[in-house]
Amino acid sequence: MIDDMDVARLMRAEVESAETPSAVVNIERAMIAGRRQRWYVRGAGAALTVVAVAVGAVTVPGLVAPDRSSTPALEMVGALAPLEPYTGKVPSPDTSRIPAALETVDPAVQYVRFGWLPSGLDSLQYQAGLLLSGPGVALIGHAADSPNPSWAGVSASLYPKGVTPQAPQVMGIDQRAPTVSTAPAPDVRGAAATFTQYDVDGTDRLSLRWRYAPDGWAAVDVAPWAAGQDAREIALHVAQKLTFSTTERVQMPAQVMEVPQNLRMISTTVNGPLTPEGWRWYAGVTYSAEPSTADPGRQRAKTLDVGFSPYFEMTDKIRAELQGKEFFRPPNTTVDGHQASFFAAADPEWCESLEVFDVQGMAVEIDAHRGTLDGQGTKGLFQRLDLAGAKPDWRPSLMVD
Template structure:
């Protein structure tokens, strides 16, 4: 399973194993997008596969903004909605940068899913998925070789000898099966101190054909890029001093279009998440069991915000049908306290510009 999986059975510092079942693939990105919310809001966000990236505080200088005019873009012209209390302006850069890229891919596949994770051991991941076939490339932050994952059933992973990739050491974590097993995972050292994993699922061919496919993909992959990846929203007034935790972008992998930005301060109980998910035209029906408890699934609207059906609570806002997306913002702890000075989570929504489904309108500067 790739890094859009949320497997909770592993220790926090160990990689999570590949799931080897393509029918679970769609849940990978859905789980990354749909279940994210800081603790104290809608429940603690599960960690993503390889434990994640070392957090980096990217907040720059802070300047007061007298009033922020908010726009939700309709077509190509933003429409001003209203203003909110003065909000901080802090700089957060490189939230989603293409640290690794595919070269050659089998016919019909293209890169359409990305994860940048800064929890623990840093990694960037790109997925190409179509139908039952999926390929995922993961590059880790420079340093020690990542821990071996456990295999399905909790079996400890082991290094299976493999031919070098571009002359550098490599080994299989899960080797193509001569009987036609369609999954594999290959790890190699692409540079001194630099490690990468390549996973394949649902690809056609016998063991020898899948081995050739894996090596052709691995040998043509590139690393160390700095191209920013555009996202479908822009949010103003995110407080300074936060640590970017994770960014996820799905551009059609497993049938979804969605984006996620997460930030923390000192731990999971002090954080914020901002999610945009392509609207399916429906609204949630979830209700809280009792006051103070989180709402399961998508919440039932209890108000309207800027004309859109919405659910609103002190720590969570979920707004339906905003320029093609459903928007969810949650915050907790000290982050929520700081947001409350500028209108809370609703104020942050009012400072959000949703850029629609046309990727040519998306921005490489999603925050502030």
């Protein structure tokens, strides 16, 4: 069950995404790339999350039906016509592999990284653990500037043992996107593969699927963002160059220490820019007080969330450009000498929220439902964070160097 605080933040984020003025696009993306995505994966935001793109539920804020009389379709191979046999080149595969289908998904593990990406993508995102559709792994490259009215970019997904990928979900309704066509694909990393083409609100979505291990499915989805793109060629190149691991740990800008023993990590989310000049990034972890056998909705209903993002000074100029929108709540207290915003709801089932500003150039946010922390609450947990070495220019490691 979602609480009113979650609803308010989801509504605020949706308004922000639908009314983004061009003058503040970088500022808004800084927040959209972080806090909105984290709150969206809290359960009731399932119909809005960008992460769902990679796991078979395509639901992006601001999605509207295209005006076919004025918006030309992207000129990709397929273009809502049946797929033809692929005769292009297939690059040699990366040698890394996952030997057995994942029985469980460890949120602290970096299971996959991109080894190659086409041009035109501006940010990357990784999430592992309990996703909105269930346990899984999603690695996404987003294209910010695209005529595609839906999400545009490339995603790679790993599914646990026995889970089969589904068609994308249409925004706002309980309906899967219709299949346009399927066709055999060249072998991917030594396994038989298939192309499946979907009609997502009048635009193409191509999914390349194969088994990364016996009884374990992987998929690379491509939603074109520029005219002339061959989604099949992109999908094959991305799939062949993915690097897999079951031992590499997700890199974080700071470490969460000494959480209560009754909590367990259920998801990790990190995202950041692809371009050197980009400064937008976010890293966060979610813990649940519910057992792993509980319904996913219950696991997400009583959580502790800890997130890190770059802090920026809210100048009068930026405030004017934002036209009254606020991304950081006004400070009302201090924690360890840092300005902070603290809120605690009176309802015992509600949550406590703490935002601490300019901590070595970062903003630290802790949201905890009652019963997930000890008597020292969010302020006590902040004092136990390992912030040594934290830097505002931190970047996630989501692509092979």
